[in-house]
Amino acid sequence: MEIVSLLLFATAALFFLGLIYAAFVSFKENESRAARFFLFFLLDPILVFAFLYFEYPYKTEILSVILIMYWGIALFLFFPIGKRKDFQNPKPTNRIDxxxxxxxxxxxxxxxxxxxxxxxxxxxxxxxxxxxxxxxxxxxxxxxxxxxxxxxxxxxxxxxxxxxxxxxxxxxxxxxxxxxxxxxxxxxxxxxxxxxxxxxxxxxxxxxxxxxxxxxxxxxxxxxxxxxxxxxxxxxxxxxxxxxxxxxxxxxxxxxxxxxxxxxxxxxxxxxxxxxxxxxxxxxxxxxxxxxxxxxxxxxxxxxxxxxxxxxxxxxxxxxxxxxxxxxxxxxxxxxxxxxxxxxxxxxxxxxxxxxxxxxxxxxxxxxxxxxxxxxxxxxxxxxxxxxxxxxxxxxxVCPFSHHNNTLHNMVRKGIQNSSTFRSIAVELDDLIYKRKPTSKPLPDWMN
Ligand code: SF4
Ligand code: SF4
Structure with missing residues (x-):
């Protein structure tokens, strides 16, 4: 297998496993909508596997573009932009009664x-x-x-x-x-x-x-x-x-x-x-x-x-x-x-x-x-x-920061901390995955 195919296979496999992990975690978190979302997106790496499997003209060139897109998006999102090291918390001048x-x-x-x-x-x-x-x-x-x-x-x-x-x-x-x-x-x-x-x-x-x-x-x-x-x-x-x-x-x-x-x-x-x-x-x-x-x-x-x-x-x-x-x-x-x-x-x-x-x-x-x-x-x-x-x-x-303290959500938190672009996308993604106004869940079973 040539190097581009190998790299793309590894990338898609990583993405595939990441989505399975995210779906599994979401089920455990009682977030079935989020789990369905991640399972649906498995189509993406599956499509890439199909691109890798079949033969067609300009295959290497097309695979190279897909590979660059994957890593380009990842780097763009996690690249530190919009950090303000000079930011200082304001100090109140009055005391609260x-x-x-x-x-x-x-x-x-x-x-x-x-x-x-x-x-x-x-x-x-x-x-x-x-x-x-x-x-x-x-x-x-x-x-x-x-x-x-x-x-x-x-x-x-x-x-x-x-x-x-x-x-x-x-x-x-x-x-x-x-x-x-x-x-x-x-x-x-x-x-x-x-x-x-x-x-x-x-x-x-x-x-x-x-x-x-x-x-x-x-x-x-x-x-x-x-x-x-x-x-x-x-x-x-x-x-x-x-x-x-x-x-x-x-x-x-x-x-x-x-x-x-x-x-x-x-x-x-x-x-x-x-x-x-x-x-x-x-x-x-x-x-x-x-x-x-x-x-x-x-x-x-x-x-x-x-x-x-x-x-x-x-x-x-x-x-x-x-x-x-x-x-x-x-x-x-x-x-x-x-x-x-x-x-x-x-x-x-x-x-x-x-x-x-x-x-x-x-x-x-x-x-x-x-x-x-x-x-x-x-x-x-x-x-x-x-x-x-x-x-x-x-x-x-409903706050996106209130999700569980685990690898899935901490990766998102890291991106939020790192990049202004990531922050904008994370807001939209949280709405898409969990809804803008998430439904309040029924009381835990044991309370009924
Ligand atoms: S009414 Fe509920 S949602 Fe609104 S600020 Fe108070 S605690 Fe928060
Ligand atoms: S604006 Fe969003 S991140 Fe900030 S407190 Fe409200 S829900 Fe949480």
């Missing part, structure tokens, strides 16, 4: 001083909040997507997180460890992994990481000052199958579970640091003094995407975050400053298309408080949650 977030507003009770004071200060928010107050509410059995057992499970997770509340801070041992920053940093990262975190990053704690004023429970109206120099962020994975059924009840069950898992890791690590003789405070669901996505971004764990959530390199927004702030000296990580993710979000807009409450913007990033970013309509999002009873998560489930 926790009293303005929806969970805080939902805790305001009509007829109380807090309720009156808040809406005197923010009269424009009263009408918006009256809308969600008319709805059944999160985890209400009168909500449209109510599921008795799943809601009870989610509530159980939230109550277990509540039980950790007293553990976020505590007494510090009198004797300080002699271990070096390098040793402890390495130890914490490896241990966090063993405890169930998919990633762990460390940053210097900045003023803008902290809420300006507390907005939940006994922390309402509390002014936060920076007490610690370092912040450790942990991410845990949300189960792909549970999120595939979002906005159904499995979504809130899973997010509650992963709030608990990430919170448990933070509480455990904070306890550990206090035993080493340094202050440490865990920031867990319902008990944050910091804005977790901002801390995690600066700790190098990802970027903030169109839906306002942390987008991690291998799981996208399909994670939950917890944080520990401490005065234990640690080695800090560099932010990823990954322009490719911001650029992909600029092109993609899939979450905006799929959002049932139209809370996600289709536009480009805008300057808000001196920072270029996207901001979702939190009132629209939360009002929708209170009508269905779950925390929706549809944006998380």
């Amino acid at each position: 926790e009293r303005d977030i929806m969970f805080s507003r939902a805790e305001l009770k009509e007829g109380t001083d807090r309720f009156q004071t808040y809406y005197e200060r923010n009269p424009q928010k009263k009408g918006l909040d009256d809308l969600f107050r008319k709805n059944p509410g999160l985890l209400s059995l009168n909500a449209s997507l109510a599921h008795e057992l799943a809601f009870a499970s989610a509530d159980a997770s939230f109550e277990t997180i509540g039980a950790l509340k007293g553990e976020v801070d505590g007494i510090v041992a009198k004797t300080r460890t002699k271990a070096s920053s390098q040793e402890i940093t390495k130890y914490i990262k490896s241990w966090a992994n063993k405890l169930g975190a998919v990633d762990c990053g460390i940053t210097l704690l900045q003023d803008y990481h902290l809420y300006a004023v507390g907005g939940r429970a006994e922390r309402y109206n509390k002014i936060y000052e920076k007490k610690h120099a370092f912040a450790i962020a942990f991410t845990v994975e949300m189960d792909h199958r549970m999120m595939q059924s979002a906005p159904k009840a499995s979504a809130i069950m899973e997010s509650a579970q992963q709030y608990l898992e990430s919170g448990r890791i933070a509480v455990q690590v904070a306890h550990f640091i206090r035993k080493l003789g340094y202050e440490a405070r865990a920031h867990i669901d319902g008990n944050y003094e910091v804005v977790c996505p901002l801390v995690a971004r600066d700790a190098g764990l990802g970027e903030i995407g169109r839906m306002g959530l942390l987008m991690t390199p291998n799981l996208g927004p399909r994670v939950r975050i917890s944080v520990v702030t401490t005065n234990l000296p640690l080695l800090v990580d560099a932010p990823s400053n990954d322009f490719s993710m911001i650029d992909f979000c600029t092109k993609c807009k899939k979450c905006a298309d799929a959002c049932p409450s139209q809370a996600i913007s289709f536009g480009n990033q805008k300057e808000l408080n001196g920072v270029m970013r996207w901001q979702i309509n939190q009132e629209a999002c939360f009002t929708y949650w209170t009508s269905i009873g779950t925390d929706c998560g549809r944006c998380v489930s």
Whole structure:
């Protein structure tokens, strides 16, 4: 066999096997449409095998053109174009007031001083909040997507997180460890992994990481000052199958579970640091003094995407975050400053298309408080949650970055990181393979 035929045979065989692997993985991922797509494309290498098998005029020339096309396309897509090494994450100039977030507003009770004071200060928010107050509410059995057992499970997770509340801070041992920053940093990262975190990053704690004023429970109206120099962020994975059924009840069950898992890791690590003789405070669901996505971004764990959530390199927004702030000296990580993710979000807009409450913007990033970013309509999002009873998560489930962390999807992620052309094509391909508005899957069998 001459060299061109041999090279083309090897290329087509590689492509053939790649497609079989992609179809197999898609079946396992419960994505039958994607599997059918990859099986259909087997026609391409099969056609090339036919070209190799039969005899016809100018065969070598035709095979050479096909070979060049294959490798030309591959090189073009993976060749680094559109990388912006100068890209720097913007630093917010203002701090967020926790009293303005929806969970805080939902805790305001009509007829109380807090309720009156808040809406005197923010009269424009009263009408918006009256809308969600008319709805059944999160985890209400009168909500449209109510599921008795799943809601009870989610509530159980939230109550277990509540039980950790007293553990976020505590007494510090009198004797300080002699271990070096390098040793402890390495130890914490490896241990966090063993405890169930998919990633762990460390940053210097900045003023803008902290809420300006507390907005939940006994922390309402509390002014936060920076007490610690370092912040450790942990991410845990949300189960792909549970999120595939979002906005159904499995979504809130899973997010509650992963709030608990990430919170448990933070509480455990904070306890550990206090035993080493340094202050440490865990920031867990319902008990944050910091804005977790901002801390995690600066700790190098990802970027903030169109839906306002942390987008991690291998799981996208399909994670939950917890944080520990401490005065234990640690080695800090560099932010990823990954322009490719911001650029992909600029092109993609899939979450905006799929959002049932139209809370996600289709536009480009805008300057808000001196920072270029996207901001979702939190009132629209939360009002929708209170009508269905779950925390929706549809944006998380449809995001192309939320696919499984495996070779198939990581190759696509690599291409996205590498090339602007690849990013444009990846958006179209994701729509073609998984649909622009993927159908929400039925609840996992065991939940029925
Ligand atoms: S769905 Fe698309 S636009 Fe939305 S966060 Fe994910 S990548 Fe960005
Ligand atoms: S959680 Fe649901 S309603 Fe809220 S932004 Fe995401 S898709 Fe929209």
